[in-house]
Amino acid sequence: xxxxxxxxxxxxxxxxxxxxxxxxxxxxxxxxxxxxxxxxxxxxxxxxxxxxxxxxxxxxxxxxxxxxxxxxxxxxxxxxxxxxxxxxxxxxxxxxxxxxxxxxxxxxxxxxxxxxxxxxxxxxxxxxxxxxxx
Amino acid sequence: xxxxxxxxxxxxxxxxxxxxxxxxxxxxxxxxxxxxxxxxxxxxxxxxxxxxxxxxxxxxxxxxxxxxxxxxxxxxxxxxxxxxxxxxxxxxxxxxxxxxxxxxxxxxxxxxxxxxxxxxxxxxxxxxxxxxxx
DNA sequence: CTGCATCCTGACCGATACTG
DNA sequence: CAGTATCGGTCAGGATGCAG
Numbered sequence: 001x002x003x004x005x006x007x008x009x010x011x012x013x014x015x016x017x018x019x020x021x022x023x024x025x026x027x028x029x030x031x032x033x034x035x036x037x038x039x040x041x042x043x044x045x046x047x048x049x050x051x052x053x054x055x056x057x058x059x060x061x062x063x064x065x066x067x068x069x070x071x072x073x074x075x076x077x078x079x080x081x082x083x084x085x086x087x088x089x090x091x092x093x094x095x096x097x098x099x100x101x102x103x104x105x106x107x108x109x110x111x112x113x114x115x116x117x118x119x120x121x122x123x124x125x126x127x128x129x130x131x132x133x134x
Numbered sequence: 135x136x137x138x139x140x141x142x143x144x145x146x147x148x149x150x151x152x153x154x155x156x157x158x159x160x161x162x163x164x165x166x167x168x169x170x171x172x173x174x175x176x177x178x179x180x181x182x183x184x185x186x187x188x189x190x191x192x193x194x195x196x197x198x199x200x201x202x203x204x205x206x207x208x209x210x211x212x213x214x215x216x217x218x219x220x221x222x223x224x225x226x227x228x229x230x231x232x233x234x235x236x237x238x239x240x241x242x243x244x245x246x247x248x249x250x251x252x253x254x255x256x257x258x259x260x261x262x263x264x265x266x267x268x
Numbered sequence: 269c270t271g272c273a274t275c276c277t278g279a280c281c282g283a284t285a286c287t288g
Numbered sequence: 289c290a291g292t293a294t295c296g297g298t299c300a301g302g303a304t305g306c307a308g
Contacts, residue, residue: 020178026245064282066282078262084290110168124212127212199302225270
């Protein structure tokens with residue numbers, strides 16, 4: 001039943017998080033971090049504060065909706081700080097928090113890896129597709 | 135009819151968008167690596183070869199379909215090697231290739247980060263939600 | 269045991285229009 | 289410039305059944 005299992009799960013979660021468990025909050029956080037635009041947004045902000053429109057320009061292909069949604073999630077998770085300057089045209093700046101600055105390099109590492117090994121992956125795909133006729 | 139025109143416009147836009155992405159292959163690879171189960175599969179295989187059913191058991195919550203789909207993608211990208219042993223009950227083992235072994239630590243790093251900073255993120259979420267009453 | 273095909277629901281995402 | 293709300297299409301992905 002749920003009672004015994006729930007108590008056990010709670011106790012375990014308090015002592016050590018394990019993303020392999022479906023109910024563990026870490027799983028949810030991992031999925032959030034794996035979101036399509038998270039890496040690019042974090043990598044962009046890693047160079048310094050940026051405005052909403054600057055991010056939209058830098059990250060080609062992202063819609064205004066997705067960008068706002070991603071930034072909201074990052075803000076809620078304490079990875080990004082949102083600063084509103086109430087001038088006449090409202091100005092909003094996004095900046096990494098200390099927590100975000102700690103995560104950013106890890107996300108950048110994946111991006112860097114992808115760039116470094118693109119050729120090998122491409123070659124593997126070509127070989128695979130040739131061996132698997134449609 | 136209006137539907138045909140709308141569909142055509144949509145199709146044209148989609149093709150143009152895909153053509154644009156073709157110039158930036160890194161983006162596509164990054165999205166692939168950011169897929170929901172990629173991190174957990176790579177992290178699991180980082181400890182050694184595993185069978186299909188073993189992976190399904192270890193990664194709680196993944197469906198058979200998604201697991202196979204993820205493994206096929208990894209195999210196509212040359213990150214995972216698939217070995218079929220034609221015994222009577224067919225045995226299939228998945229193992230990281232050298233390329234996969236190079237990537238795995240980076241993916242594990244994100245998982246590790248998530249597990250390490252879960253408490254801080256939780257606190258940030260609570261604070262955010264309390265400050266933003268619906 | 270492993271993998272593939274089919275069906276079907278609902279979540280995601282882009283486009284658009286409107287507020288401040 | 290920044291953000292929200294709504295609508296509609298697309299497709300991811302879960303469940304099931306069958307094949308090797």
